[in-house]
Amino acid sequence: MKIISKYYGSILIIGRSNAGKSTLLNTLIGEKISIISHKINTTNSNIIGIYNKNSYQIEYIDTPGNIFYNNKILNSLKNNKYNYIFFILDRNRWNYIEKKFVKILNKITIPIILIINKIDQINNKNILLPYINFLKKKINFISLFMISAKYKLYTNDINNFICKKLPKKKHHYPSNYITNQTKEFIFKEIIRESIIKYLHKELPYLINIKVNYIKKLKNLLNKINIFLLVKNINQKKIIIGKNGIKIKLIKSRSKKNIEKFLKKKINLNLWIKIK
Numbered sequence: 001m002k003i004i005s006k007y008y009g010s011i012l013i014i015g016r017s018n019a020g021k022s023t024l025l026n027t028l029i030g031e032k033i034s035i036i037s038h039k040i041n042t043t044n045s046n047i048i049g050i051y052n053k054n055s056y057q058i059e060y061i062d063t064p065g066n067i068f069y070n071n072k073i074l075n076s077l078k079n080n081k082y083n084y085i086f087f088i089l090d091r092n093r094w095n096y097i098e099k100k101f102v103k104i105l106n107k108i109t110i111p112i113i114l115i116i117n118k119i120d121q122i123n124n125k126n127i128l129l130p131y132i133n134f135l136k137k138k139i140n141f142i143s144l145f146m147i148s149a150k151y152k153l154y155t156n157d158i159n160n161f162i163c164k165k166l167p168k169k170k171h172h173y174p175s176n177y178i179t180n181q182t183k184e185f186i187f188k189e190i191i192r193e194s195i196i197k198y199l200h201k202e203l204p205y206l207i208n209i210k211v212n213y214i215k216k217l218k219n220l221l222n223k224i225n226i227f228l229l230v231k232n233i234n235q236k237k238i239i240i241g242k243n244g245i246k247i248k249l250i251k252s253r254s255k256k257n258i259e260k261f262l263k264k265k266i267n268l269n270l271w272i273k274i275k
Ligand SMILES: Nc1nc2c(ncn2[C@@H]2O[C@H](COP(=O)(O)OP(=O)(O)OP(=O)(O)O)[C@@H](O)[C@H]2O)c(=O)[nH]1
Pocket: 015, 016, 017, 018, 019, 020, 021, 022, 023, 024, 035, 036, 037, 038, 039, 040, 041, 042, 043, 044, 063, 064, 065, 066, 117, 118, 119, 120, 121, 147, 148, 149, 150, 151
């Protein structure tokens, strides 16, 4: 019997908030598992996406933009838990935030892969060569990709490149897994994404979301009950919006995206409760 070798590796994706880390994770996996928005601090915990192809398996870990005070992530970097690090740059944006990342990265031994994202938004491509020369002086990286995570430009190259660089190792997840998050967690994240989209300022970060997922028998629709727990009546009124418009938008967008994720219709109920 022929024994097929397996290859496995783990990659941490870091970079400033809004650089497109979650967008890239979703593109690499080919499914939306990490939420995205144009506002900052969208991702608030590590999200794992798993890429499977034949004998290769890659664990991609999406992080929140602000990792500077996150001891768990900082320590994991020191402990060489990852095979590679993707440092995502938002076009040629380089200021004190990137400098803070470089300070951390220059202290560790994990190989770094630089990714310049949103190249679809760089009209003057002449800036790229000097920028790359500048980056070479700032940071020690083994490879560089220029991509558009949103429009899936050159993103396939990344998976192919990493597959070739993976060590021979047993797979960590079953081959049909795309994430290790529970369905309830993903539903919660989808709802949070809609809340961030339709509500302003800090309110989305104050709402506590509870999900109750009830699987029904064959012919009946699975039911998802969602509770948005808020502190006071004012917060409740803001979420409901004038004539209930906000809550309707949050509900219909969440339902649509959960159905897209599950690839089936659901019955979704949403309640706002004051704690
Ligand atoms: N034009 C363009 N927009 C992009 C690209 N990649 C991501 N975006 C947009 O950039 C914004 C931020 O994307 P996210 O993926 O949420 O960024 P993030 O780095 O995960 O942000 P945090 O979770 O807050 O750390 C969203 O509006 C995306 O649609 C790209 O390649 N091109």
